[in-house]
Amino acid sequence: MRRHRFLCLAGLASLAVVVSLSAQSVAIHGELKRWHKVTLDLEGPLASENGNPNPFTDYRMEVVFTHAASGLTYRVPGYFAADGQAAETSATSGRIWRAHLCPDETGEWRYLIHFRQGPMVAVDEDPSAGAPLEPYDGLTGTFTIEETDKTGRDHRAKGRLEYVGRHHLRFAGTGEYFLKIGADAPENFLAYEDFDNTPDHGGRRKSWAPHIPDWRPGDPTWKNGRGKGIIGAVNYMADKGCNVISFLTYNHHGDDKNVFPYVDPDDRLRLDCSKLDQWEIVFEHMDRRGIYLHFKTQEQENDQDMDGGDLGPERRLYYRELIARFAHHLALNWNLGEENTNTHEQRVAFSRFFERHDPYHHLIVVHTFPGKKEEVYGPLLGDASALTGASLQCGRSAVFADTLEWVTRSAAAGKPWVVANDEQGPANVGILPDANDPEHDDVRRDVLWGNLMAGGAGIESYFGYKYANSDLTCEDYRSRDRWWDQCVSAWRCFMDNGVPFWAMSNQNDRLSGADGWCLAGQGWFVVYLFAGDASAQVDLTDNPGPYAVLWWNPRGGTAAETGSVTELTGGGVRALGAPPRDPGRDWAVILRPIEGVVVEAGDDLTVELEPGQTKAAVTLTGRIQTPDDRFETAFWVIDHPDGGRQTTAFDPAGTVIELPVAGDYTATLQVRVQGRWYQDSLRIHLRPFSWQRTFSLAPVADAYLENGNRFNNAYLKVEPGRRVTYLRFDLSGLPAGRIQQATLTLTADGDPGNGALRLSRGSHASWTETDLSPATAPAP
Numbered sequence: 001m002r003r004h005r006f007l008c009l010a011g012l013a014s015l016a017v018v019v020s021l022s023a024q025s026v027a028i029h030g031e032l033k034r035w036h037k038v039t040l041d042l043e044g045p046l047a048s049e050n051g052n053p054n055p056f057t058d059y060r061m062e063v064v065f066t067h068a069a070s071g072l073t074y075r076v077p078g079y080f081a082a083d084g085q086a087a088e089t090s091a092t093s094g095r096i097w098r099a100h101l102c103p104d105e106t107g108e109w110r111y112l113i114h115f116r117q118g119p120m121v122a123v124d125e126d127p128s129a130g131a132p133l134e135p136y137d138g139l140t141g142t143f144t145i146e147e148t149d150k151t152g153r154d155h156r157a158k159g160r161l162e163y164v165g166r167h168h169l170r171f172a173g174t175g176e177y178f179l180k181i182g183a184d185a186p187e188n189f190l191a192y193e194d195f196d197n198t199p200d201h202g203g204r205r206k207s208w209a210p211h212i213p214d215w216r217p218g219d220p221t222w223k224n225g226r227g228k229g230i231i232g233a234v235n236y237m238a239d240k241g242c243n244v245i246s247f248l249t250y251n252h253h254g255d256d257k258n259v260f261p262y263v264d265p266d267d268r269l270r271l272d273c274s275k276l277d278q279w280e281i282v283f284e285h286m287d288r289r290g291i292y293l294h295f296k297t298q299e300q301e302n303d304q305d306m307d308g309g310d311l312g313p314e315r316r317l318y319y320r321e322l323i324a325r326f327a328h329h330l331a332l333n334w335n336l337g338e339e340n341t342n343t344h345e346q347r348v349a350f351s352r353f354f355e356r357h358d359p360y361h362h363l364i365v366v367h368t369f370p371g372k373k374e375e376v377y378g379p380l381l382g383d384a385s386a387l388t389g390a391s392l393q394c395g396r397s398a399v400f401a402d403t404l405e406w407v408t409r410s411a412a413a414g415k416p417w418v419v420a421n422d423e424q425g426p427a428n429v430g431i432l433p434d435a436n437d438p439e440h441d442d443v444r445r446d447v448l449w450g451n452l453m454a455g456g457a458g459i460e461s462y463f464g465y466k467y468a469n470s471d472l473t474c475e476d477y478r479s480r481d482r483w484w485d486q487c488v489s490a491w492r493c494f495m496d497n498g499v500p501f502w503a504m505s506n507q508n509d510r511l512s513g514a515d516g517w518c519l520a521g522q523g524w525f526v527v528y529l530f531a532g533d534a535s536a537q538v539d540l541t542d543n544p545g546p547y548a549v550l551w552w553n554p555r556g557g558t559a560a561e562t563g564s565v566t567e568l569t570g571g572g573v574r575a576l577g578a579p580p581r582d583p584g585r586d587w588a589v590i591l592r593p594i595e596g597v598v599v600e601a602g603d604d605l606t607v608e609l610e611p612g613q614t615k616a617a618v619t620l621t622g623r624i625q626t627p628d629d630r631f632e633t634a635f636w637v638i639d640h641p642d643g644g645r646q647t648t649a650f651d652p653a654g655t656v657i658e659l660p661v662a663g664d665y666t667a668t669l670q671v672r673v674q675g676r677w678y679q680d681s682l683r684i685h686l687r688p689f690s691w692q693r694t695f696s697l698a699p700v701a702d703a704y705l706e707n708g709n710r711f712n713n714a715y716l717k718v719e720p721g722r723r724v725t726y727l728r729f730d731l732s733g734l735p736a737g738r739i740q741q742a743t744l745t746l747t748a749d750g751d752p753g754n755g756a757l758r759l760s761r762g763s764h765a766s767w768t769e770t771d772l773s774p775a776t777a778p779a780p
Helices: 209-214 228-240 273-288 314-325 343-355 370-378 396-412 441-453 479-495
Strands: 015-020 023-028 037-047 059-067 073-077 094-102 107-117 140-145 180-183 244-248 294-298 332-337 363-366 387-394 416-427 458-461 518-519 524-529 536-541 545-554 573-575 587-593 598-600 605-608 616-620 621-625 632-639 645-649 655-659 664-674 676-687 693-699 714-718 725-729 738-746 756-762 772-775
Touching: 015 343, 015 370, 023 140, 037 107, 037 545, 059 094, 073 314, 094 107, 094 314, 107 244, 140 228, 180 479, 209 228, 228 273, 228 479, 244 458, 273 294, 273 314, 294 314, 343 363, 343 370, 363 387, 363 416, 363 479, 370 387, 370 396, 387 396, 396 441, 416 441, 441 479, 441 518, 441 524, 458 479, 598 676, 605 616, 616 676, 632 655, 645 655, 655 676
Parallel strands: 180 244, 180 458, 244 294, 294 332, 332 363, 387 416, 416 458, 605 676
Antiparallel strands: 015 023, 023 037, 037 094, 059 073, 059 107, 107 140, 518 524, 524 587, 536 573, 545 587, 598 621, 616 655, 632 645, 632 664, 664 676, 693 738, 714 725, 714 772, 738 756
8 A cells, every 4th residue: 555645734725735756646625614615626537528448437536534533434436537627628538537525524534546457347336346557546635624604504614514413504613404396397407508518408408697697706607607596596586585496417318308417428448538527616605605406317207218227337327426426515415306207125225325325424315206105115114225204295285284294104114214295296387486376375374384394394485397398498596486485484483582493203193273274383383374363272281381472473474473462371272362463364373492591511522731831721612592592691610629719700602611620620600680599510520641542453554474574663654642653563573474563552651752662463455544543754
């Protein structure tokens, strides 16, 4: 295995770090920050899209990225990227082979490149298929990741959106749960004239011209200003407050026929590098604007195209390329097919492929006909497949019942699904343009609130084919401008008021006296009334309260209001009172626990002083949640091991305290809300610096005996914390043979000379680095 050491300059807006070799180079570039796209480019074998060997099938590049401190590892598929600038040059050949990492930890990361060559090796599941391609296979290096500097809607401020065994996804960086609100149409979103090699079957290729004015200086383009229309469309949706756009990535032989990732859509073993790079520019902008990417990988009309519907070489390559090029995006799902007609066994195989090869384990869903839900979804529940969600298609009036059914059944099967409504029938109607349905009363109730009140994950809006700006013809999202306002209003009802929707379930039996739905959990209640009046009652028998009663206008409200009853005491069936106005219209009522205060100090901490340090800076990241996000005062009380005490104001972004001596501290977060005090504590163990460590290592290529040659005075680099020390050890006197295991024990007060290294013979194997790594630099 080769090892190439190089300097990584972190902290610049965009940078590349290059390892120059005799025949090739590796570059790490991008913003080297947590949750940002980090790209590894290898200058590898010259290839072309239509050449032989086929660069998409006959080479297999994979990169293993490992976080040095935690051992967290991602095995990421790589891909052929032509000249590395194909979005601009439309190049079809070149030497650039690329892989993307989305790092979720700061600090040092290592990479190890696996590069193999052989007929169809890229779609062979056998790791040993083909043969290593020298001199690229085995290249290694390191780079350093800093903390993100992003804020707001940008997904890089929130982290990866993950399936966490609930009915809602959660951002890994902030812990925030997600409700999606946005567009299912047009399904041919990517049938865009500014993408290379996009045909115009049926005259349906898009210019997105109505959204060109929504493009802003500083937004991306390619090839001298192309892309402004589709980038502007993304901006419009984000500016409205929507957070998802759905699109097909393959509709050859489908309704539109203009979207495919290939040079020739009938040759599904050769990809179009420039088109896919241009797609990536749009997807990256969507990530930055807080737009979730819904990848619909096929549709009913073409789901037998690849390998006759099986998971054969064409489909494996298609999925592998989607994962390699786009899985680094932070918020997305893989949809196995729209109105899918594959067999159950094929769907299971598809889902398992994504489960095995997507390093980030994004949500996996499938979409099917309304009458096929039992046939399709039922056998996929629980561990029968890798499916983690459902993309529902149903008539508008069935959204609530269908959502509730699959939320309930998936939970009972042991794997709660993320259940969204992504297409509303009838197919010729869907969500009408504002000009045809300015109020949207029925779909607001039946579709939007129907999904949310059943415990669903949100909706995407389908545009019926009978009306302007339809599922195939839409180029102007403003055609549903008023509808987006109502969607975002529903989202804000839950998010702005701190409703713990992820821990709530439908409990309609608590509602009486009026038609509507009730969602309840963690002491909270949300009631959606079809016609708000003073007759509605909620059963609070097992919830003593007290509760604040807040009314939300689903027709476009932006803030909670009060009605005739402002507070309720539980313990029985209680009337909600009259709405602020518009009796007879739909209203949502939030019962917010007045005592719903959460104070969390955080987990216990263990901190070690650095060499020469006598005190340490520690950041406390406690959490305070109150019904209205307000509190009167909050501060930390730090009790020292010697009996001393210090008080520091609470900072929601992180409170830095200084601990002067080693020992055990107690940090208590104290908060006063409406005249009452709440508190929570954590322990901090500050230990003195010590070299007392034991490192157990797998075999090391630099430290073995071969052909009678003894590598005396080899060096090891030890990195406890940020300290770096080189240790010399002597292999003389050992019998010939390779080292199978090395255990290093360091004791005493920072004097590595008192350490001892024990080496044992054994068979050779590859070296796995943990806290200890070989180095060639001389000891200081």
